[in-house]
Amino acid sequence: MKDRLFRLAYGIVRDREEAEDILQDMLLKMWSRKEDWKDIGNLEAYCFRAIKNMALDRMATMALRKTDAIEREREDFYFVDNQSPHREMVMKEQSLLIERCLRELPENQQLSFRLREIEGMSYREIADTLSISEDLVKISLFRARKKMKELLAGYDS
Amino acid sequence: MTAKDDKHIGTLLQKYWDCDTTLAEEQELRDFFSHSDLPAAWQPYAPLFAYTREEQSLSLSEGFDERLRAAMEKETTRRENYITIRIFAPLLRVAASLLLIVGLGISIFFISRQNNNPWFVETYGDPKIAIKDATYALEKLSLALQTTEEASLQTIRVIDDLNIDWSALDSIVTEEITADSLEAVTQDRDTLNIGTFIPGGKKEKNI
Numbered sequence: 001m002k003d004r005l006f007r008l009a010y011g012i013v014r015d016r017e018e019a020e021d022i023l024q025d026m027l028l029k030m031w032s033r034k035e036d037w038k039d040i041g042n043l044e045a046y047c048f049r050a051i052k053n054m055a056l057d058r059m060a061t062m063a064l065r066k067t068d069a070i071e072r073e074r075e076d077f078y079f080v081d082n083q084s085p086h087r088e089m090v091m092k093e094q095s096l097l098i099e100r101c102l103r104e105l106p107e108n109q110q111l112s113f114r115l116r117e118i119e120g121m122s123y124r125e126i127a128d129t130l131s132i133s134e135d136l137v138k139i140s141l142f143r144a145r146k147k148m149k150e151l152l153a154g155y156d157s
Numbered sequence: 158m159t160a161k162d163d164k165h166i167g168t169l170l171q172k173y174w175d176c177d178t179t180l181a182e183e184q185e186l187r188d189f190f191s192h193s194d195l196p197a198a199w200q201p202y203a204p205l206f207a208y209t210r211e212e213q214s215l216s217l218s219e220g221f222d223e224r225l226r227a228a229m230e231k232e233t234t235r236r237e238n239y240i241t242i243r244i245f246a247p248l249l250r251v252a253a254s255l256l257l258i259v260g261l262g263i264s265i266f267f268i269s270r271q272n273n274n275p276w277f278v279e280t281y282g283d284p285k286i287a288i289k290d291a292t293y294a295l296e297k298l299s300l301a302l303q304t305t306e307e308a309s310l311q312t313i314r315v316i317d318d319l320n321i322d323w324s325a326l327d328s329i330v331t332e333e334i335t336a337d338s339l340e341a342v343t344q345d346r347d348t349l350n351i352g353t354f355i356p357g358g359k360k361e362k363n364i
Contacts, residue, residue: 003216010215020217024225028232094204095211117209120180142176149174152201 001044002027004119005051011114012055013062014099022054045128052111052129094152101151105144112137113144163196170202 002023010019030037030047040046102110111130115121126141127134169186172178178186190199190206281287 002221006217007212007215011212016218020221020224023217024221024228027225028228031229032232032236091204091207095208098205098208114212117183118212120184122180138176145174145176148205149202152205 001047005047007118008048008111008114009051009055011111011118012052013059014103015062018058018062019055022051022058026050026054042128045125048115048129049131056107097151098148101147102144105147106140108132108136109140109144109147112140113148116141166199170199 005026006019006023009022010016013019013022026047030050037043102113105113108130112126115126115129116123121129123134123137126137130137132140166186166189169178169182173183173186187206187210190203191210195203281290
């Protein structure tokens with residue numbers, strides 16, 4: 001559960017330390033409000049929602065203090081070992097491309113995609129986490145996958 | 158890979174793009190795309206499944222639980238301190254109220270005591286003696302005022318008798334002091350005999 005929450009935070013902020021920090025803050029907050037737990041219907045969805053909101057808030061503050069240095073993931077790409085096989089480099093590049101494409105998607109599409117593909121959540125669980133309807137989850141996921149398909153098909157040609 | 162498998166994966170992939178796959182089917186696709194010998198037609202989609210596999214493998218760093226425990230302990234101390242303050246808060250309120258009441262009480266006590274002290278006290282028992290004493294005091298005052306008035310009039314009269322040329326005196330003050338003006342002043346003084354005039358002394362004598 002902790003790892004899943006961490007991955008969601010990481011998926012949003014794309015920074016390990018920040019993501020762990022957010023998770024710690026969230027767990028502390030939850031722990032200090034133990035007496036309210038019984039009033040929360042779906043504790044798991046509640047935690048995911050809290051993590052999502054906190055990570056988005058953190059992103060907003062991070063954007064303010066972000067410098068224009070090379071991004072961490074891109075840094076890996078720039079300084080990739082010249083000796084590594086061509087295929088590996090291409091894979092890495094495509095992974096970066098997917099990452100960038102995902103980040104450019106609207107919030108609901110991006111999060112629906114992450115929660116479904118990475119966390120393996122059902123449509124109902126995603127709907128609870130994002131506080132949207134199941135239909136909207138399906139539409140968001142459909143659009144995100146379509147975008148990925150177009151991106152990858154186009155990249156190969 | 159058989160043609161049947163091929164078809165099956167093709168169908169699954171189509172279902173995947175249409176969002177009709179179940180979670181199990183999506184896992185099947187992920188497993189399939191993890192193989193290195195993929196048919197060329199499906200090669201382009203391999204990075205997508207590789208990406209999700211990679212993201213799934215992410216986990217918290219080892220020291221996280223330890224850090225969380227430390228933070229929780231710190232939070233407990235902070236909360237305990239807060240709870241202590243909260244327990245004592247009503248008592249503090251009572252203490253503050255008491256202090257206020259005592260302060261008000263003392264202030265009211267002093268104010269009321271001050272008001273009990275009358276400004277004028279009747280010291281005479283007999284009105285006749287009081288009138289007599291008051292008349293005597295007033296006569297003394299009247300006499301003193303009269304004497305002063307007469308002395309003042311006497312002084313004015315003496316000054317008038319001196320026949321001082323006031324305009325000449327004024328010009329001494331306003332004009333620039335030059336050798337000429339100084340000479341004029343000396344002359345005036347000689348004629349008027351101001352040097353011998355001692356108002357204080359005369360006044361003393363008259364009184």
